[in-house]
Amino acid sequence: MEKIICVCGHENPVGTKLCGKCGRPLTEEAKMSKIVDMKYDGAAIRSKTRNKSIVDKIWNFFSSVKVGISLIIINLIAASIGTIFPQEFYISVSTEPEKAAYYEKTYGSLGKLYYELGLSDVYSSWWFQILVGMLAISIIVASIDRGIPLHRSLKNQRVKRHESFMKRQRIIGEGSITEGDSSNTLNLVEEKMKKLRYKVRRDGNALLAERGRFSRYGPYINHVGLIIFLAAVMLRLVPGFYVDESMWVREGEMRAVPGMEGYFIENEKFILEMHDNQATENQELQGVNVVAKNYQTNAKLYKQTDDAVPGKDDDLELVKEYSIRVNHPLQHNGYSFYQMDFRLNEIKAMNFELTNKETGESLGAVSVDLTNPQNEYVIDDQTKVQLLGYYPDFSGFENGEPQTKTPTPNNPAFIFKMTTPEKPEGEVSFVAIQQTIEPNGDNAYKMAFNSVETRNMSGLTVHKDSSIPFLAIGGAIFMIGVAIGSYWNHRRLWVEQLEDGSIRLAAHTNKNWFGIKKDIDAVTEFAHLPKYIDQSENDDAEKEKEGDSTL
Amino acid sequence: MSLISLSGNLLYAAFIAYLVGTLLYGGAIKSSKPDGAASRAEKWGKLALIVTIIGFAAHVGYFITRWIYKGHAPVSNMFEFTTAFGMFIIAAFILISYMYRLTALGLVALPVALLIIGYAAMFPNSVDPLVPSLQSHWLTIHVITAAMGQSILAISAVAGLLYLLKSINPKIKSKSRFWMEAVLYFGVLVIGFMLATVVFKGMGYEASFTYIDTQDAEQEITYNMPAVFGMNDYTLLTEKVMNPLVEMPAVINAQKLTTVFWSFIFGSIIYLLVRLVTRRRILTMLHPLVQKVNLNLLDEVGYRSVLIGFPVFTLGALVFAMIWAQEAWGRYWGWDPKEVWALITWLFYAAYLHLRLSKGWEGKKSAWLAVVGFAIILFNLIVVNLVIAGLHSYAA
Numbered sequence: 001m002e003k004i005i006c007v008c009g010h011e012n013p014v015g016t017k018l019c020g021k022c023g024r025p026l027t028e029e030a031k032m033s034k035i036v037d038m039k040y041d042g043a044a045i046r047s048k049t050r051n052k053s054i055v056d057k058i059w060n061f062f063s064s065v066k067v068g069i070s071l072i073i074i075n076l077i078a079a080s081i082g083t084i085f086p087q088e089f090y091i092s093v094s095t096e097p098e099k100a101a102y103y104e105k106t107y108g109s110l111g112k113l114y115y116e117l118g119l120s121d122v123y124s125s126w127w128f129q130i131l132v133g134m135l136a137i138s139i140i141v142a143s144i145d146r147g148i149p150l151h152r153s154l155k156n157q158r159v160k161r162h163e164s165f166m167k168r169q170r171i172i173g174e175g176s177i178t179e180g181d182s183s184n185t186l187n188l189v190e191e192k193m194k195k196l197r198y199k200v201r202r203d204g205n206a207l208l209a210e211r212g213r214f215s216r217y218g219p220y221i222n223h224v225g226l227i228i229f230l231a232a233v234m235l236r237l238v239p240g241f242y243v244d245e246s247m248w249v250r251e252g253e254m255r256a257v258p259g260m261e262g263y264f265i266e267n268e269k270f271i272l273e274m275h276d277n278q279a280t281e282n283q284e285l286q287g288v289n290v291v292a293k294n295y296q297t298n299a300k301l302y303k304q305t306d307d308a309v310p311g312k313d314d315d316l317e318l319v320k321e322y323s324i325r326v327n328h329p330l331q332h333n334g335y336s337f338y339q340m341d342f343r344l345n346e347i348k349a350m351n352f353e354l355t356n357k358e359t360g361e362s363l364g365a366v367s368v369d370l371t372n373p374q375n376e377y378v379i380d381d382q383t384k385v386q387l388l389g390y391y392p393d394f395s396g397f398e399n400g401e402p403q404t405k406t407p408t409p410n411n412p413a414f415i416f417k418m419t420t421p422e423k424p425e426g427e428v429s430f431v432a433i434q435q436t437i438e439p440n441g442d443n444a445y446k447m448a449f450n451s452v453e454t455r456n457m458s459g460l461t462v463h464k465d466s467s468i469p470f471l472a473i474g475g476a477i478f479m480i481g482v483a484i485g486s487y488w489n490h491r492r493l494w495v496e497q498l499e500d501g502s503i504r505l506a507a508h509t510n511k512n513w514f515g516i517k518k519d520i521d522a523v524t525e526f527a528h529l530p531k532y533i534d535q536s537e538n539d540d541a542e543k544e545k546e547g548d549s550t551l
Numbered sequence: 552m553s554l555i556s557l558s559g560n561l562l563y564a565a566f567i568a569y570l571v572g573t574l575l576y577g578g579a580i581k582s583s584k585p586d587g588a589a590s591r592a593e594k595w596g597k598l599a600l601i602v603t604i605i606g607f608a609a610h611v612g613y614f615i616t617r618w619i620y621k622g623h624a625p626v627s628n629m630f631e632f633t634t635a636f637g638m639f640i641i642a643a644f645i646l647i648s649y650m651y652r653l654t655a656l657g658l659v660a661l662p663v664a665l666l667i668i669g670y671a672a673m674f675p676n677s678v679d680p681l682v683p684s685l686q687s688h689w690l691t692i693h694v695i696t697a698a699m700g701q702s703i704l705a706i707s708a709v710a711g712l713l714y715l716l717k718s719i720n721p722k723i724k725s726k727s728r729f730w731m732e733a734v735l736y737f738g739v740l741v742i743g744f745m746l747a748t749v750v751f752k753g754m755g756y757e758a759s760f761t762y763i764d765t766q767d768a769e770q771e772i773t774y775n776m777p778a779v780f781g782m783n784d785y786t787l788l789t790e791k792v793m794n795p796l797v798e799m800p801a802v803i804n805a806q807k808l809t810t811v812f813w814s815f816i817f818g819s820i821i822y823l824l825v826r827l828v829t830r831r832r833i834l835t836m837l838h839p840l841v842q843k844v845n846l847n848l849l850d851e852v853g854y855r856s857v858l859i860g861f862p863v864f865t866l867g868a869l870v871f872a873m874i875w876a877q878e879a880w881g882r883y884w885g886w887d888p889k890e891v892w893a894l895i896t897w898l899f900y901a902a903y904l905h906l907r908l909s910k911g912w913e914g915k916k917s918a919w920l921a922v923v924g925f926a927i928i929l930f931n932l933i934v935v936n937l938v939i940a941g942l943h944s945y946a947a
């Protein structure tokens with residue numbers, strides 16, 4: 001590969017701005033500038049050295065900070081679009097046509113457009129995921145592209161730098177010392193800088209004091225953390241890494257846990273508590289009278305013994321008894337059970353009296369357990385009630401047949417056949433809530449509704465997310481990196497004593513100029529150094545003067 | 552005095568102290584004319600800082616007493632969160648003041664905090680019971696850390712505004728002069744909102760309506776300001792009050808729109824009066840006050856506050872938020888609007904930091920970016936809470 005040979009004889013790779021050895025500016029741009037770009041002094045970044053093959057072109061694209069920033073902004077805008085209307089998973093309808101209808105009805109034609117463009121589910125759209133992927137690639141490429149040369153330039157720092165390098169720093173000073181013996185000046189500088197916790201190196205009549213070099217690695221550490229985090233998010237796609245199931249368990253019921261082989265959970269009791277306060281001003285504004293205080297399921301988790309038949313709920317041993325509350329999931333073996341939903345007062349059983357319509361006399365009670373309806377309820381040897389049909393969620397008739405919408409007993413209906421001593425051949429009756437139909441004319445008996453028994457139902461979600469530890473590691477690395485890069489900074493001071501005993505100094509920091517100036521003020525006083533200037537400040541003043549003259 | 556009224560009085564005292572502090576900062580800056588009164592300016596500046604610290608102590612007192620009274624951190628409704636935000640802005644300002652001894656910063660930081668606290672005071676300060684998902688220590692930690700992060704980031708906007716106040720020449724017509732005046736006008740609108748709320752509350756104005764919501768259900772709503780905009784298919788229930796002028800479709804909350812409308816009217820009247828009386832832009836009035844500030848230093852303060860605030864914000868608004876969500880709902884991220892806007896804020900400040908890395912995005916541009924970042928934070932606080940609303944919403 002081509003090299004640039006500096007006047008001092010050092011060979012630098014193409015793309016280097018400042019000579020790696022002496023610091024002389026190499027490019028025209030660097031020579032022209034008053035203050036040099038110090039980011040990767042003495043090293044070339046890969047994207048500046050190659051631009052031939054297609055791989056190079058792609059590499060250069062993703063390594064560009066401009067492209068990186070554009071990707072950040074594009075992701076930002078894409079994410080914000082998803083908040084214009086609620087996302088699909090926050091609305092309570094499930095089928096496609098229902099969703100389409102919901103958006104159109106609630107938000108008008110804009111809502112319809114939003115839905116049709118797929119914006120109602122932006123975050124799982126292919127293009128959103130590609131944008132995040134491109135951002136990730138950009139972070140990786142840019143970090144490699146710059147991280148390695150940065151590491152090299154930090155490791156191979158010379159103590160002595162050429163005049164043209166020193167003079168192009170933002171903070172510079174030159175002149176004779178203000179007081180005392182110049183032969184001792186460098187020793188004084190070393191002493192003071194060490195006190196200020198700088199690392200000091202000397203080479204003949206030159207000195208380099210440096211502090212906080214490690215902070216330069218901060219951004220690279222945080223980028224690594226981000227990449228680990230994003231990779232961990234993708235682990236979810238690996239089978240077995242991620243379980244997300246929801247289940248309903250009624251009080252007193254035991255159910256196999258979906259996604260958790262061999263486990264059963266029993267709901268002993270569901271508890272809903274309300275705050276018993278007077279409605280506050282905020283509550284009144286929102287039109288709510290009471291606010292929930294606690295949702296709780298008293299649950300028992302069971303595990304099948306190893307020799308049990310899969311799927312059958314015998315041979316169970318109790319694993320854990322726990323009150324699942326919001327913010328307090330039951331946890332076992334990496335699985336967590338969260339309190340997510342509830343349904344109060346679901347009908348469990350309906351009690352009827354077999355009653356003579358005329359006299360009102362009852363022949364006996366029949367209790368239909370809706371989870372386990374019997375075919376026949378025998379009252380005595382001449383009296384019995386047969387259950388010919390059961391429709392848990394009756395929704396009307398179709399071709400004369402009763403229909404049920406769902407298997408949940410929201411609106412139970414029955415076809416009974418009542419056999420009594422009076423009517424030994426039996427009478428048929430269709431019984432629903434608030435409705436009785438007697439298909440074969442007027443019956444002598446009816447199933448008079450007496451009472452219902454209800455119970456609560458608890459909605460739990462079962463989660464397992466084995467990617468969490470990796471997410472935590474990625475997040476922790478990110479936080480450490482970002483703290484290192486933000487709360488520490490890299491300060492360098494170059495001092496050279498010229499033949500006549502006068503001093504030339506220059507200083508640089510990647511951030512916090514205020515801090516480094518305090519340090520230099522201290523050393524200037526201690527070692528009686530010549531006064532320094534901040535070249536960018538002069539710039540500022542000049543600019544302002546120019547500004548004024550245009551008034 | 553009961554604990555809760557003590558708490559209220561402490562907040563009041565803090566507000567007064569910040570008001571006095573603002574005037575003192577004004578004095579400190581003004582007296583730094585080249586008449587050799589630099590030491591007097593320093594004295595004023597010191598006094599201003601002391602008054603600010605006293606106010607801050609009272610503010611912390613409010614926070615702690617309310618916390619004790621409620622039994623959990625007072626950050627669970629709009630009033631509480633916003634006053635806490637104001638408190639943390641003052642804290643961040645005091646921190647940066649000690650780091651940089653930049654007196655002029657107070658001239659912008661205190662009014663910003665005052666506007667925020669005043670805005671908060673317009674919301675009901677009732678002590679509300681907590682729903683189960685909010686009963687978590689992680690929530691407390693998350694909200695407080697996020698608010699601290701936002702406040703430190705806000706200081707970069709304070710520095711940015713100061714930078715722009717000085718560097719934009721009010722005599723020359725320019726885009727930045729227009730936008731700067733727009734930012735100041737927005738500040739006046741917040742005062743307009745406060746004035747409108749206080750005036751109509753003082754009149755005891757109330758008008759109740761029934762209306763039909765997006766799901767075709769009938770709802771009731773009470774306006775505390777004359778209803779300019781009516782809800783979808785409204786029926787007025789109160790007698791002798793104004794009938795709405797325009798009816799809105801169901802998607803739009805006409806009550807909130809009415810509040811925005813009146814804030815706009817009151818704010819604009821104040822602004823116009825100021826312009827008529829002084830015959831100058833607000834920018835023109837403020838510009839001479841800040842001539843002594845060092846632009847380079849302001850630029851650095853702005854950058855440093857983003858650097859200090861960014862990790863705190865990340866920890867509070869993203870990391871702790873994820874831990875809490877994981878514990879409450881079993882998923883660390885749910886694309887809830889409030890979450891998304893925290894992510895957007897984070898991405899924006901990441902972009903800010905990267906833009907500073909490439910040349911040319913220092914000084915004025917960077918100052919504008921800081922102002923935009925603060926606008927995003929305010930958007931998340933105000934619009935997302937009150938309009939878009941999600942799981943986190945204090946108002947829904």
Ligand code: HEM
Pocket residue numbers: 062063064065066067068069071072135138139142143146150216219220222223226482485486898901904905907908
């Ligand atoms: C959301 C995504 C990102 C975050 C949170 C992030 C975070 C950071 C932070 C905090 C810094 C330190 C800034 C400072 O100290 O002023 C930094 C530096 C940097 N970032 Fe990123 N970054 C992200 C994406 C990217 C992308 C996409 C690129 C690709 C071009 C990139 C390239 C860089 C470079 C080149 C540096 C400077 C490193 C140095 O000073 O040596 N970053 N990043």
